[in-house]
Amino acid sequence: MTRPLSVGIAGLGTVGTGVLTMLRENADVIAARAGRSIAVTAVSARDRTRDRGISLSGLRWYDDPVELAADPAVDVVVEVIGGSDGPARALVEAALAAKKPVVTANKALLAVHGAELAAMAEQTGVPLAFEAAVAGGIPVIKALREGLAGNRLSRVTGILNGTCNYILTVMRERGREFTEVLHEAQKLGYAEADPSFDVDGIDAAHKLAILAALAFGRPVAFDAVYVEGIRQVSAVDIAFAGELGYRIKLLGIARRTDAGIEARVHPCMVPLSAPIARVDGVFNAVVAEGDFVGRVMLEGRGAGAGPTASAVVADLVDLARGRFTPVWGAGSGALSDAPSVPMAAHVGAYYLRLMVVDRPGVIADVTAVLRDAGVSLESMLQHGRSPGEAVPVVLVTHETGEAAMRSALARIAALDAVLEEPALIRIETA
Amino acid sequence: MTRPLSVGIAGLGTVGTGVLTMLRENADVIAARAGRSIAVTAVSARDRTRDRGISLSGLRWYDDPVELAADPAVDVVVEVIGGSDGPARALVEAALAAKKPVVTANKALLAVHGAELAAMAEQTGVPLAFEAAVAGGIPVIKALREGLAGNRLSRVTGILNGTCNYILTVMRERGREFTEVLHEAQKLGYAEADPSFDVDGIDAAHKLAILAALAFGRPVAFDAVYVEGIRQVSAVDIAFAGELGYRIKLLGIARRTDAGIEARVHPCMVPLSAPIARVDGVFNAVVAEGDFVGRVMLEGRGAGAGPTASAVVADLVDLARGRFTPVWGAGSGALSDAPSVPMAAHVGAYYLRLMVVDRPGVIADVTAVLRDAGVSLESMLQHGRSPGEAVPVVLVTHETGEAAMRSALARIAALDAVLEEPALIRIETA
Known part of the structure; x- marks a missing residue:
């Protein structure tokens, strides 16, 4: 065996302490697999004084993460601070500039500044490396970039x-x-005090932007995600729905169409027969469709100290x-320049x-109204x-253009007899 | 880009021609990902004359696969002949002896002679490399050896x-x-004319032996699989069951117990709530349980030209x-020497x-009889x-030792009132 790989961890929240714990508890297994x-x-x-339930004795401490990147005895920098800008970004830039490999769990940073x-x-x-940035412990980055590397993904x-x-x-x-x-999820710790990042779809969009870049071999394009x-x-x-x-x-969902790459995050109606329809609770899943491999699904825990640490440590073993x-x-010379397709062009x-x-x-x-908009x-x-009271009426359309659907919807919402904002949910057959 | 990687393929059945086709059709994507x-x-x-629906012009032809390994212009040998011995084994040994990397889809060879x-x-x-040897296009070898490398798998x-x-x-x-x-599956091409390799569990046991070796970091031990x-x-x-x-x-199923590694292939009763219970038809799935990552499931097509080629090409891209x-x-010095646990010691x-x-x-x-054997x-x-006729009676036991169950079963089968060989199916809760 060669000398140990010396790791500096920036960020000692749940994930950072999880990585420390995993590297200690599974040191034997990890050394065997890492060589x-x-x-x-x-x-x-x-905060140097906070009790994290884990010993930090013998470790060099830096208040400023950028200084950690400059430590000549640090071979690899693990960034688990979070946030698309601020100290996380400064650290990753400093580490790369200092020619130090970086392992990060930061989807926001990669989605926004990844290019x-x-x-x-x-x-x-x-x-x-950023296996931990998408779907936690599920090795989905590795599956897309390496495991399915021979496929043209659709x-x-x-x-x-x-x-x-x-x-x-x-x-x-x-x-x-x-x-x-x-509210209940917040009490149980499954949702943040400010839940907007999650429930408004931003977090999922960060991850989808990364997956789309890997699947279609092009630089990340977060702004193009609906x-x-x-x-x-x-x-x-x-x-x-039931x-x-x-x-x-x-x-x-990221999809290759004749016009380019469509990338969108929204509630979907999924047929019960689709395996992804059965993935419940806090579990995550990713389905990739390739021209030779067909459909592959990976399922597991997408967050939490253990699963995220598992992904960070896998990256460290690779390094x-x-x-x-x-x-x-x-490499950049071989990346695709397929354009992004706007949501208005979606058909479903x-x-x-x-x-x-x-x-x-x-x-x-x-x-x-639907007939006039050409919606069947x-x-x-x-x-x-x-009679005379409010009742729910459900309409399911055939394949329709998003733009036509949207304009019909506006006119329907304006009808006297329509009492609330109509609910519109896209149906995904695949 | 450096010079092309020159590949020699031994075996031009479904898989071999699939690999050739994929390398040609997706040459651009593959070159981008492979660098x-x-x-x-x-x-x-x-058979040089057989029509395989694919052009072989310009390719050097060898009747003897061992000679292909000796071709100085071949960088990597792809073995898709099949079989645990004979030409497949001779080829792989010759290639390794000649210091040429080998990519194989041969589970029998690896299970029997892998050590x-x-x-x-x-x-x-x-x-x-042997991603194609287990679960076809699902990148499960990569997931176990690399993606979950930091975990102690149970x-x-x-x-x-x-x-x-x-x-x-x-x-x-x-x-x-x-x-x-x-019979119907044979007509549809989903089962071989001689189906024993599949339906008697041998093929699954070859694959399980390989997965157990990867999961627990020890040399493959096919003989120890029940x-x-x-x-x-x-x-x-x-x-x-329904x-x-x-x-x-x-x-x-391969499991780490206090006594060592248990590895077994047999029909199981799986609760409908377990995701693997819903994997139907020709699909394969692998569930791994790690101490940090929790449960991860991978699902996809386990056989066929496309999925198998996908796995072979992924290995070539890695190379x-x-x-x-x-x-x-x-490495061999870091492998575990955990013993294999015999089926008689199984409890369930x-x-x-x-x-x-x-x-x-x-x-x-x-x-x-069950009471006397200590089976509850x-x-x-x-x-x-x-009254007076044959009726089915189903008994479900609590956790019981396999040895006790087997001896009780023999005595029950010998009872006058028991008309056929009793059916015994193990229940897996996980």
């Missing part, structure tokens, strides 16, 4: 945010509304073994649920009758 | 044979018996990039189905009554 020991020798965090960071890493010839679909999947699962199982379940969260999903829609043979999931892969799977089937006054002529008005209907669902 | 072109320059097969081949590869410092479970999974799925969906469904196939599974047991909340699957991993995930719950004469006292006799019952199931 050498991997030892943390330096750390950086804001520049990858260029920097390529210029200095230094690895920038599509990547994922349940990429455990908080949203947990909330949607509990809403379905108990027939409850979003706000109640969110994003819609789960706040508008209601218990009544989840119940109707009746129609669907589950509602927040999916990230210790000298295994190298370019950031987006190929739609679920539309209206609350209407139950009186003659309402359905005729609604369907006339596959089915309609209305239970019972309550 | 250089990958080109087949030589091939070996038995010696790995030692040879280590001595000569040459990569021996258990690996897999649906490793698509033929068996297809047969069991159709038996359940249509309520039909094994023999009928096998094997039982699916010929004895009957439609009535599949129906009872009623009890289970699915019957042929699983390969082209210079990414190297020791055969069992660690059992499903037992008897055909008995419906008359007073029979159940008392059966349960007396969780539940018993008998539908309707047919």
Whole structure:
């Protein structure tokens, strides 16, 4: 065995202490697989006095993470501070500039600044590894960049945010509304005090941007991802979904079309027969579709100290073994320049649920608007009758353009007999 | 880009031609991910005249695969001949001796001779890659050796044979018996003319032996795998399984216990709530359980030209990039010497189905035998009554030792009122 790989960890929250713990508890297994020991020798965090339930004795301490990158005895920098800018970004840039390999769990940083960071890493010839940035412990980065490397991928679909999947699962199982379940999830620690990053789909969009870059071999393009969260999903829609043979999931979907790459995060109706429809609770899953391999699904825990540490340590083992892969799977000269396709160009089937006054002529008005917009209907669902009162009406369309659907929706919402903002959920058959 | 990686393929059946096709059709994507072109320059097969629907012009031809390994212009040898001995083994040994990296899809070869081949590869410092040997296109070798490298794994479970999974799925969906469904599968090309390798569990056992070696970091030990196939599974047991909340699957299970490594392939009752219970048809799946990552499942197509080629090409891309991993995930000096645990030491719950004469006292006799063997019952199931006729009776035990269960079973089978060989299926809760 050669000398130990000396690691500096910046950020000692849940993930940072998880990495420290894993490297210590599984030191024997890790050394065997890495061909050498991997030892943390330096750390950086804001508060030196906080009790993290783990010994930091013998480790060099840096208040400023950028100084950790300058420590000549640190071979590899692990960035688990988080955030797309600020100290995390400064640290990663400093490390790459100092020609030190970086392992990061930071999806926001990669989604927003990944293109520049990858260029920097390529210029200095230094690895920038980020298995932990997407889907926690599931080795999905490795699967896309290496395991399926021979395939032309047509599509990547994922349940990429455990908080949203947990909330949607509990809403379905108990027939409850979003706000109640969110509060409960916050009490249980499954959702943050400020949940917007998760429930508005931003976190999933960061991860999808990274997956799309890997799947289609092009630089990350976060701004081109269409994003819609789960706040508008209601218990009544989840119940109707069940009746129609669907589950509602927040999916990230990246797809290669003739026009370019489509990337979108939004609630979807997924047929119960699709394996991803059954992935419940805090679990994440990623489905990749390749021209030779067909459909491959990976499923596991997408967050938490253990799974995230598992991914960080896998990257460290790769570095210790000298295994190298370019950031987006190929060198910059071999990357694709496929354009991003805007959401308005999306074509698919739609679920539309209206609350209407139950009186003659309402359905005729609604369907006339759809007909005028060129939207054709596959089915309609209305239970019972309550003359003069509000009743839900569900319409399922055939394949329709997003732009046509949106304009029809605006006109339907403006009808007198339509009482609330209509609910629109896209149907994904794959 | 450096010069192309020159590949020699030995074996031009479905998989060999699939690899050739993939390397040609996806040459651009593959070159981008590999950092250089990958080109087949030589091939070996038995029949030079057969039409394989693919051009072989410009390729050097060898009747003898061992000569292909000696071709100085071949950088890497792809072995897709198959079989644990004969030309496949001779070729791989010749290639390693000539210090040429080998990519193989041959599970039988690795399961039976993998320990010696790995030692040879280590001595000569040459990569021996075999992603295609287990679960086809699913990158499970990479996941276990690299993606989950930081974890101490406690258990690996897999649906490793698509033929068996297809047969069991159709038996359940249509309520039909094994023999009928096998014949149909043979007509459809999902089962071989001589199906014993698949339906008797040998193929799954080869793959499990490899997974167990990777998961627990020890040399492969095929002889220590307990094997039982699916010929004895009957439609009535599949129906009872459904009623009890289970699915019957042929699983390969490798588990770390205090006594050592348990490795077994046999039909299992799996609770419907387990994700692996829902993996149907020709699909394969592997579930790994690690101390930090928790449960990770990978699912996809386990056989066929496309998926197998996908795995072979992924190995070639690794070689082209210079990414190297020791055969069992660690060098020989760092491998575990954990002993294999015999099946007689297995402890678990059992499903037992008897055909008995419906008359007073029979159940008392059966349960007396179980009591005397120290086997405790969780539940018993008998539908309707047919005095004097044969009726099925199902017994589900609590956790019991395999040895005790086996001896009780022999005594029960010998009872006058027990009409057929009893059916015994192990219940897996995980």
